[in-house]
Amino acid sequence: MSARPAFNQPQTLETAQLVWQEATPVAGAFDDVYFSRDQGPEETRYVFLEQNDLPQRWANWQQPRAFVVGETGFGTGLNLLVAMQVFLETAPQEARLHWISTELFPLNNDDLAQAHQHWPALAEFATSLQAQYPLPISGFHRLHLHPRITLDLLLGDAASNLAGLKGKVDAWCLDGFAPSKNPDMWTPELFAALARASHPQTTFATFTSAGLVKRGMETAGFKIEKVAGFGRKREMLRGHYPGPSHTQASAPWYELTSSQVPVKRVAVVGGGLSGLATAEALIRRGLKVDLYEAEQPGNGGSGNRQGVLYIKLAIDTTLASRFYLAGLEYSRRWLQRLDPYQKFWKFCGVLQLALDAKEASRQSRFLTKQQLPYDLVKPVDQAEASLLAGTPTAAGGLFYPRAGWVKPGDLCRYLAETLEGLEVHTQSPVESLKQQAQGWEVITSQGSQAYDTVILAAAQATQQLTPTQWLPTKAIRGQVSHLPLEPQSAQLPTTVVCAGGYVSPPLEGKLCFGASFNLRCDDPTLRLQDHQSNWEELTASLPDLNQQLASKQPNLAELEGRVAFRCTSPDYLPLVGPAPDPNSWEEDYAQLKSNALWTATVQAHNLPGLWLNLGQGSRGLASIPLASELLASQICGEPAPLEVELVEALHPGRFIIRNLKRSSAN
Known part of the structure; x- marks a missing residue:
């Protein structure tokens, strides 16, 4: 063999x-x-x-x-x-x-x-x-x-x-x-x-x-x-096959319990791309969905003018690389199906430049180890990169011809307006969730409604709800800059160009570039220092652009832009799946504290009818559609679109298990 x-x-x-x-x-x-x-x-x-x-x-x-x-x-x-x-x-x-x-x-x-x-x-x-x-x-x-x-x-x-x-x-x-x-x-x-x-x-x-x-x-x-x-x-x-039925999970805490309550009344909390993509996947399965949004659809982390649909694969194959590779390809098909006329996206390709020796070495080792088609990713020298970008670049790098950009805010609003079977409740922040005998009561300032199934897709705001206060997610501030352009003002990029930051092709008279990565900062206002760092990243990748705009050097203090907060997890993979009951998990699997190799037999106790889809971070356009499809498959008892190993890598309960196992090592 x-x-x-x-x-x-x-x-x-x-x-x-x-x-x-x-x-x-x-x-x-x-x-x-x-x-x-x-x-x-x-x-x-x-x-x-x-x-x-x-x-x-x-x-x-x-x-x-x-x-x-x-x-x-x-x-x-x-x-x-x-x-x-x-x-x-x-x-x-x-x-x-x-x-x-x-x-x-x-x-x-x-x-x-x-x-x-x-x-x-x-x-x-x-x-x-x-x-x-x-x-x-x-x-x-x-x-x-x-x-x-x-x-x-x-x-x-x-x-x-x-x-x-x-x-x-x-x-x-x-x-x-x-x-x-x-x-x-x-x-x-x-x-x-x-x-x-x-x-x-x-x-x-x-x-x-x-x-x-x-x-x-x-x-x-x-x-x-x-x-x-x-x-x-x-x-x-x-x-x-007469039986028996076999488990397909590597551990009992990853096994989904069959719901005894039919999925009929569904609520999604969060009007960003995660919430709306989840709603789309459920509606496609014949369900009707109520969506609760604190402000307006596409106003939070999904509200940027242009987001980059891209992936950055690791030298060695990782769970994250496998997931985001699958996610990129699924996002392409998802966008083509929902928006065949390309109003909200363009697959113009993404260049990842190697601006220093360290990145050039990383890319070289990646190409040596990985066996992927040039239709997905290929090496380009500086001349090829400049030709692809439509403007001189500072270096060569890797070109992803199937990647591109998306207008996430506009896409969110389009889905909110056009999805049949979706009722959107705007200006309706969810104040609390109350568990019922069969399902959950969703409580807002406007009143309350009962649902058998609730999906929390409200990014960092999910931590404010009692059942999910334990979540280990964090918010990372990002600022993008918008440079107004005059007709034929410069030789502008025709693909997305990434290095320390990114710049997208011009859209509706503006050049969008960024984004800053500000840990432990909750300032929601535009900051000059971030415009400055964004501009430096831009001109490092496209040095000729700085010279071409020299006569019209932008006043960075007057630049437009946008601030949003990425919701990320400790391992930078999203949290997708059932919401664990943290107290039950810690009690049922307490022996992991003393023995990380302990073999558990107790099936996980999750909060019935409560599900999570959050922590998408900075690569959400390559993860959200597939994550939402996975969640809808789980809710409806259907095969997953990913290998079981990847399904388990996204399970929200993974952090509880890791914390218990770490105790045994201390």
Whole structure:
């Protein structure tokens, strides 16, 4: 068996090398076809949909959560495209489909589009898939292909990716090349991962009847039966998983308890991007949301004229790097879906300059260690950087062509005005929360309302509420500067340029640059010293700009700008997930104080119906949409869009556990 790629190392995957035989794609590495030359969709319907009884199960689906199908071997996406068509024909209007598929050798975009030409009846669904098809980077990629259909494309080794799945599957479609030609996929690790992600009603179907697959599935706990295969194939396998259901958490404090209260009445506290993105994700799942904002939407930390959608990846792969890489790609798809006309964003690229030897060394080591496509990040010298920026830069560096800028304040106001199913309560700061037998009472100066589910997304203000006073977040002041421009006043940047600070391309007659990073400062007013430091950072990156503006040197004391406070956590990852009951956690896991290796068995006591989405810091545009999608998935009992390791890295209770373990070291 060949060695699997490291699970926690995002890397560029080798795309499938196709041989086209009479317009039918054949995988060169496996000498096997992707689909039946004449009856591909019919084979999918018989083998995977009918043998899992999916049309009937979808027609009868009444649960509020999505129906979840898992697949090995995404290939051309044919099984998904056929399933989308059948699901929309058979399922109730409110039902949703969640498709999870693995692929180690993804097709490139051109081959994918060429393969899809075989099925004109599926063109609508194929076009949606092609438009969102991700870069060939290992990891989880969530795509919303239809208002009622979501795809999680897990690129990389099937067993490793499914072992990281946080969620349960209702039906498995075990595709992929024949075990005789692709034995590295059909392994005991894969069969165990399938069982781990199954529940007692899960079914499966596969085109093969190979003994290796039959024995492997039986060993993993599945009940098997042979049935007639499709076309010339004599036999195939189908079956079900009788149980038991397995935990998917690394420790009991990370296991979510199933809510006994249906999610019907939902409140979101906070009208910034975290609150509105959370509301959007919940509304997309059919819920109605009340949003409480102390002032107006987009007035707080999300209110800047231009924010930078960017990431800064570490030399060595870290949990933060993995999360923000996934977040950048999800944010791109999120923005394109919500604002297809680009009123509030532009993917102009981001340059990260290496202005000194230390940063140049860091970038060089990063490029040596990381295996990422140039479509995501590539090195550029000073001449290339200057060409990309549209103005001379002080150095070369790294260029992120898929990054850019966003107007977060305007985007917040747009979402608040246009999201159907959202009721916004402005000038309504939440004064307190009162726990009820089933849910929470949200109390403002305007009155109170009862909800079964409340999400706190009010940044640092969340600490003012009694259930969350323990949170270890802190506010970090930032000031941005706005320089008014005259027409053709200088050779201005056409991409975002970052070094110590950042400067965005001009927008509506102003150049936005900054931002200061002021610890232990709560001054909400503009300060000259911060305008000065912002200007120095700007001219260090773009020295010619200073000379071009010399005749019209700005009076920094008169510069416009904006002050906001970033809500950050001690490890600079957001807090996303259920709100722990801190007293219960400290009591239940007290033995960690004396023994950090103690094995706990008690499931965590969280505050029922209370959830958190905060601590997004300075990179919120690359984290908030994905964090909000994760939270909505958790609330609605659906598979997570991230590997379980990353889900746990964002869990708010991680700080309680760390503090208990630190006590054992002292």
